[in-house]
Amino acid sequence: MSLAQKPKVPGAAARAPWTDPDAKPFIRIRNVTKKFGDFVAVNDVSLDIYRSELFCLLGGSGSGKSTLLRMLAGFEQPTSGAIEIEGQDMAGAPPYDRPVNMMFQSYALFPHMTVAENVAYGLKQDGVARAERDERVAEMLRMVKLEPYGKRKPHQLSGGQRQRVALARALAKRPKLLLLDEPLGALDKKLREETQFELVGIQEKLGTTFMVVTHDQEEAMTLATRIGVMNQGQITQVGEPREIYEYPRSRFVANFIGDVNMFEGRILVDGVDHAVIASEEAGAQIRIGYAVPGREGDPIAVAVRPEKITMGRQPPAEAENVLSGVVEDISYLGGVSHYRIKLASGKRVRITQTNRDRHEDPITWEESVFLSWETPSGVALSS
Numbered sequence: 600m601s602l603a604q605k606p607k608v609p610g611a612a613a614r615a616p617w618t619d620p621d622a623k624p625f626i627r628i629r630n631v632t633k634k635f636g637d638f639v640a641v642n643d644v645s646l647d648i649y650r651s652e653l654f655c656l657l658g659g660s661g662s663g664k665s666t667l668l669r670m671l672a673g674f675e676q677p678t679s680g681a682i683e684i685e686g687q688d689m690a691g692a693p694p695y696d697r698p699v700n701m702m703f704q705s706y707a708l709f710p711h712m713t714v715a716e717n718v719a720y721g722l723k724q725d726g727v728a729r730a731e732r733d734e735r736v737a738e739m740l741r742m743v744k745l746e747p748y749g750k751r752k753p754h755q756l757s758g759g760q761r762q763r764v765a766l767a768r769a770l771a772k773r774p775k776l777l778l779l780d781e782p783l784g785a786l787d788k789k790l791r792e793e794t795q796f797e798l799v800g801i802q803e804k805l806g807t808t809f810m811v812v813t814h815d816q817e818e819a820m821t822l823a824t825r826i827g828v829m830n831q832g833q834i835t836q837v838g839e840p841r842e843i844y845e846y847p848r849s850r851f852v853a854n855f856i857g858d859v860n861m862f863e864g865r866i867l868v869d870g871v872d873h874a875v876i877a878s879e880e881a882g883a884q885i886r887i888g889y890a891v892p893g894r895e896g897d898p899i900a901v902a903v904r905p906e907k908i909t910m911g912r913q914p915p916a917e918a919e920n921v922l923s924g925v926v927e928d929i930s931y932l933g934g935v936s937h938y939r940i941k942l943a944s945g946k947r948v949r950i951t952q953t954n955r956d957r958h959e960d961p962i963t964w965e966e967s968v969f970l971s972w973e974t975p976s977g978v979a980l981s982s
Contacts, residue, residue: 615839616649617825623686625650625808626671626776631680631876633666640666642832643680651807653802655819664812668831670779671810672701686760686778704781706765708753715740715749718767725772734822737768744802759790768800770805779811795821816856820844828852844904849982853902860908860948861980874979876901881967886919887976892981898956900980901963901972905951905978910968911939920973924948928968940968 616622624647633641641663648654653660656664659687669675670682673694684698692702700721709718715736724731740746741782743763762782769777782798783791802809819826820840827837828851836843836852848852850861855869862885874891875884876899876947877940885901894897914921927947928939931954948970960970 601959603748612955615824617647621650622649624648625652625685626669626810627681627683628671629681629683631667631670631673631677631682633663633670633675635640635677639832641670641677642770644834646827646837648808648810650808651806652824653799653811653822655811655823656829657812657813657816657819657826657855659814659851662829663832663912664829665780668780668810668812669811670702671776672699672778672833672891673697674701685911694843698775699778700772700776701778701780702765702769702782708751708761708764713752714745714752714764715757717734717753717764718771721768721772729960736767739771742770742804743797758786759794759887762786762794763797765846766801770801774807776808776810779809781813782811784813792821798822805855807941820856828855830855840923845978847902847978848979850900850902852978853980854976858905858949858951860903860905862903862946864899864901866891866895866897866899869880869895870892876979880942880944880978882942882944883920883922885977886974888934888978897981901977902980903972903976906953908948908950908970908972910940910950910952912962912966913970915971918973919974920977922948924968924970926962926964926968929964940970 600933626648628644628646631641632639632642632974645665658664666675670677673692675691680684689697709720712720718736718739719732722735740749743766745763745767748756748760753764756764760764774937783794783803786794786951810872823840825837826843826858827834829835830851836848844856853859853861862878862881864885866874867877867884868875869891871890873889874887876887878885878901883915887901891899901928909915921944924940924942926938927941930937936952936953936954940948942948950970
């Protein structure tokens with residue numbers, strides 16, 4: 600099913616304002632370009648972000664995501680284009696005149712100050728009265744579950760606790776927009792996963808608009824209401840996590856988000872509601888359940904996620920997309936197993952299977968197997 604064919608959900612616009620053509624964006628980025636000499640860090644980016652979103656900019660190193668974040672914060676000025684926050688043009692506005700706060704990857708806590716003093720620092724600089732300042736600090740420490748640690752110094756805290764202190768300090772001034780640059784990058788995997796859910800809970804409780812920069816695909820998928828995938832200074836696709844994963848619009852997005860099998864081929868049949876792709880790599884014809892971009896004979900790729908593929912010792916009775924190969928490698932990870940299958944063409948296909956049962960006779964190395972997937976599972980990509 601193509602994106603245009605997806606059914607509309609009643610009330611979706613209220614929960615997802617980006618689906619409502621009449622909704623007014625909280626942040627508007629229009630044709631923004633940033634150059635450093637001859638190097639183009641951000642290239643003609645346009646993007647709308649809505650109030651109370653938790654939006655993730657996802658991309659590899661050098662993709663331009665941190666530069667775009669710094670322009671929103673006011674630490675960099677666009678070479679061309681415009682940035683509006685809540686209808687106000689930010690051209691020339693310094694960081695302290697923007698309704699924005701930023702949480703840096705390094706956390707940048709003052710080592711000589713206590714936790715409470717760190718959280719209160721911005722409020723003190725703004726001249727907030729002592730009583731209100733103390734009340735706001737107490738509120739933030741409760742929110743990040745650090746009430747007993749107010750008198751400790753940063754070096755007496757764990758990495759996860761320091762991260763929460765930095766978050767409390769950034770939120771203490773009650774910014775309308777909080778920018779987070781790789782906020783969980785310094786944490787170990789287990790703590791990072793736990794903190795992701797805490798961050799989502801805090802954002803939902805406060806209703807503050809969050810914009811997070813990350814290179815971690817799983818982190819973006821966990822945190823975001825929507826994701827903007829960046830590559831070489833441009834945003835290649837914007838969408839909700841499921842949309843980005845299930846309906847990538849380019850080879851880059853399909854490869855960058857999760858694992859994928861990519862079968863190159865040419866359009867053999869392009870019907871009104873289906874297409875057939877001839878692929879030498881697959882050693883078979885691949886059927887797609889919708890019309891594809893391009894004409895018969897044009898090159899095209901079919902992307903299939905590893906978990907969409909079924910594997911067995913016998914060919915399925917009524918499947919249309921059937922390949923055959925030999926098991927080359929197996930990785931048993933407890934809940935799931937990853938298989939690598941070598942086709943006759945030499946192409947290797949990755950498969951993920953859930954270990955729901957304790958199989959008495961599991962498929963093992965060097966076995967000949969048949970692979971198949973349902974017609975809607977493949978995504979045709981022309982770029």
